[in-house]
Amino acid sequence: MAHYKGAAKEAGRAATLLKKRAKEQEEAEAKKKKIEEELAIGNIHNKFATHYDAIEQSLKSSTIGLVTLNEMKARQENVIKEREQQLAKKNAEARLIEKAKEDKKKKDQQKITMLSFDMDEEEEEAEASVDKEPDKEASDNSYDAEDFREEVKREETAEERKERKRKKRLGMNPEVDTSFLPDRDRDEEENQLRELLRQEWVATQERIKNEEITITYSYWDGSGHRRQAKMKKGNTVQQFLQKCLESLRKEFNDLMPVSVDQLMYVKEDLIIPHHYSFYDFIVTKARGKSGPLFDFDAHDDIRIVNDAKVEKSESHAGKVCLRSWYERNKHIFPASRWEPYDPEKSWDNYTISDRNAVRITVK
Incomplete structure (x- = not known):
């Protein structure tokens, strides 16, 4: 029992x-x-x-x-x-x-x-x-x-x-290349690394977009009126024109009823659409007919000698003008040379013909 x-x-x-x-x-x-x-x-x-x-x-x-x-x-x-x-x-x-x-x-x-x-x-x-020990049955049966x-x-x-025994068993040869085999852990690590690099890249681009630049422009109504405006690299041309309009209205009464949609921004003889940002031209190092559109690198442009963040007057200040003025004078120099900006078009070798039919190459 x-x-x-x-x-x-x-x-x-x-x-x-x-x-x-x-x-x-x-x-x-x-x-x-x-x-x-x-x-x-x-x-x-x-x-x-x-x-x-x-x-x-x-x-x-x-x-x-x-x-x-x-x-x-x-x-x-x-x-x-x-x-x-x-x-x-x-x-x-x-x-x-x-x-x-x-x-x-x-x-x-x-x-x-x-x-x-x-x-x-x-x-x-x-x-x-x-x-072996029948006398110890009571102690063996007690279970607490x-x-x-x-x-x-x-x-x-x-x-x-x-x-421990399982770990001591002979496993795979560590010298064999298995990189071509599917590995869920390795794929997960690669995905995490890609996501980390993507986040770092996005943070870097946001920091660049928030950097301030000083842009020299000229309000053009047949003659130039040079001004300066401080903007961020991430701002669009429309935001830049809005700031220019607010500043110019204090001096030019004919701009009082004008809206930002009636203004044009011309840089290096190219009409820049309103939806482009300065950041777009900086990262792509875009060029116009007569030089770089927005190149703030002191090593690439020897004309910039003091502040690499400031677009100097020697780099052809952009023109701000009314669309109505352009429509009336687009057959007259300098408006006759202006044309819409095309990102697919290259201006590395742009030629100009003078009155004596001598072709000049702009590089």
Whole structure:
């Protein structure tokens, strides 16, 4: 009877462990079901409808008043990029949760295997102790919390021994090149590195756009009236013309009823569209007919000797004029040489013909 009671104690301990494992499995299944419900997507029509509805709603909420077509396209591209990053982040989190669940499942299976072997060994030891020492049956049958903790420690020690043996086994040859094989961890590291570099690049460009520059311009109404304006590299030509208009209205009464859309900015004999920014010409080192449009590098332009951030008067100050004046005088010099800016056109070798038909190359 004493041996029967001891077996009942072992059976109770095993039942407790099985209940604990069953509870953990139920929790894992509940988490899996929750993730599947969150990631559940309907048919392909609903998928794209939901995606573009969210983009359209975000675009509507961020757009106030009238905007140009290019600004609208730029905002739409930014919203689409943000939406794609959100979806990618959500999918990555789901994959990480799935991986953690698989690792936990493997660890639970290893524990179950070791516990089954440990229970067999304990039963054999108990039988041997009953045959050799019948007087100690009462002490062997007494099972309390302290004994349970000791057995758990022994199980953990056995697991550690098994892990050490597994590490000592012969693995892959470290000298073999496996870079061409798919590796999820390596791909994840590369993606994180790309994202980090992208963020650093964006931060650098934002810092450049916020740098201030002093631009020399000339209000042209048949004669030049030279002025200066401080702007940021990220400002557009339209913002620059608006600031010029506010300054010129104090001296020229004919500009009082004029709006910024009625002004033109001409740089190096090229009519610059309003939607371009100074940053666009700086990073591309764009050139006009008679020289660089916005080149503030002291090493590239020897005429700039004092401040590399300041566009000196020697670098052909841009002209600010009315469109109506240009339409009336576009057949007369210097307006006869002006033409719209084309980013695809190269002006590296621009030629001018003088009255004696001598061709002069501008470089």
